[in-house]
Amino acid sequence: MIYTDHSGHNKKIGVAVIMMKHRGRHKTLKYHLGDETAHTVYKAEVVAIILALHILTGLKTVINEVTVGMDNQVVLLGMQNQRSKPGHHLVD
Numbered sequence: 001m002i003y004t005d006h007s008g009h010n011k012k013i014g015v016a017v018i019m020m021k022h023r024g025r026h027k028t029l030k031y032h033l034g035d036e037t038a039h040t041v042y043k044a045e046v047v048a049i050i051l052a053l054h055i056l057t058g059l060k061t062v063i064n065e066v067t068v069g070m071d072n073q074v075v076l077l078g079m080q081n082q083r084s085k086p087g088h089h090l091v092d
Contacts, residue, residue, distance in 0.1 A: 002052045003069045006044035013039040015048040019055050027055050045072040 001020045006013065013036050019027040029051045033039040052068050 001067050001069065004048035004052055006041060006048060008036055011036050013044050015044050017048055017051040017055060029055060042075060045075045
């Protein structure tokens with residue numbers, strides 16, 4: 001199971017991704033995007049998904065199935081809808 005989330009603090013945007021394995025935390029990644037005037041919630045959530053995929057590609061064992069928990073339905077819908085919008089280049 002991988003959980004993703006974004007956060008805004010002091011007008012800065014960041015994301016975190018946590019992979020849980022065998023009832024405990026296995027790996028954590030954090031990334032600071034920068035000032036909230038230059039980054040959107042959508043962009044932050046997509047970056048979190050990219051980090052989740054980065055964790056998975058770095059594993060030494062094969063995983064047949066994984067669940068990614070996230071709290072942004074707009075990003076999930078954006079993966080299905082390929083119309084251009086701000087931050088969509090990250091999904092492509």
